[in-house]
Amino acid sequence: MNTFTPRTFRTGVLAGTSVLTAAALLATASPALADPTGTEVARAASLVERATGTQDLAPSTAATGSAARAVTATDAGSVTVTAPGDSRGYVEATTGTGARFRIHLPQTKKVDGVRTGAGTIVYQDAAKSADLAVQPTDDGGARALVTLKDSTASDEYRFDLDLPSGSSLTPDGDGGYLITRSGDRGTTVLGSVDAPWAKDADGRPVPTTYRLEGGTLVQTVKTSADTAFPVVADPKVSFGWNIYIKFTKGEVKALNNKVQYADTSTAACALLVNPVAAVGCAGLSLTVIKKIQRVWQYAKDHKRCVELSLTYAGLFADVKHYKC
Known part of the structure; x- marks a missing residue:
């Protein structure tokens, strides 16, 4: 599938969505530090990273009011991606020009984010039989992920979007969306939401789709009796100035x-x-x-x-x- 994007966010089952980078604006508690021992959180991060790989993860640091903050140099300048301090927050990406995009994590109970593994932020058991996770990426984007632990997990996850001023989502023809802004000089593509994907524990693809409901991106993951749990799904959102x-x-x-x-x-x-x-x-x-x-x-x-x-x-x- 050809995906047209300037930076990326993803969701998955592991479900996730990517969000734009930005300064840490959330009024949350100090982020939890990664436990170096083999904890459940570390295992959750390992599961996510096995599905996504780690080659494109951006270095991040803990920051006041957020679980992690990554600043990435791009062709158009720096992009800052911030992961929320807890699961009721949003992932935010901000460019050096001030353009900003936010993707809110699915409505869940409040769970603090823990930065562990190769840089994955895990919100363990944030939803019924599901973990959430966020990964800043080295292209100035981020993935927001959901791990479905078993068949009792929901098959639908809703991500509220705050788009850059004056922009909208346009289908890209491949199952994803372009973030576009129209003006006197035509249409500018600011970013994109890649078509979603999902993998089960055996690495097999699991059917998954997006739909838009107003300003909400809804991801549906269609598991079956043959699905090997846990499942990781990942739509990716990109934000920047390249295609x-x-x-x-x-x-x-x-x-x-x-x-x-x-x-x-x-x-x-x-x-x-x-x-x-x-x-x-x-x-x-x-x-x-x-x-x-x-x-x-x-x-x-x-x-x-x-x-x-x-x-x-x-x-x-x-x-x-x-x-x-």
Whole structure:
């Protein structure tokens, strides 16, 4: 699935959503510190990190009024992501220009967040048979996750959204949403909510979808008698000033021949199903195309995913392969 985003948030079963970074504004108690011993919280973080990986987690520190705060340098400046001190708060992302996005965790009982593992903040047993978690990511985004522990956990989780001023959500055609703002110069994409995913304990995909109800993002996870619990689900929200297009291992393999024989930017951009991303892709040089081809071939040979990032001015930013 191609995902068009400038920074990312995710939900999961482990359910989660990503939120924008921002200063810690929550009036909450001091964050709990991670217990270095093998506690239930540490095991909960390990479960989440096994599903998400840890390569893209941003370094974070405890901060007054929040469980963790991460400041990440991006092409457009710094982005600050703050995880709430307790499960009744919100994840907030703020750019250096002051643009801000918030995603509220699902309505639950009040549980303090604990930063542990490789940087995952866990809100243990915040909902019936479910843990919540937040992960700031190194692209200036964050994942807000839900772990469904057994079949008695709810199959639906609601995340209230506070979008940047003047912006709205637009379906991206892949099951996710773009955060867009319209003006005299056309439509600007500020960020995105990736299409959701969910995995069970055996690593098998679990069907999951989003729908919008007003300003609330609702994620439904469809478990069955064959589902191996716990389940981790993850929609990802990105916020920033680049376009991020992600290709799964299957897409990398299926498109490899077309990529290798693409000798113009027009041919390369034809691979992008997202129309906004395709427009931003125009003007790639032959040198950039060759780099994309090298990275793509390596990803195909080693069964990895590919992420292509472009600026909204149509300039190539980067391409990388990653474990997925």
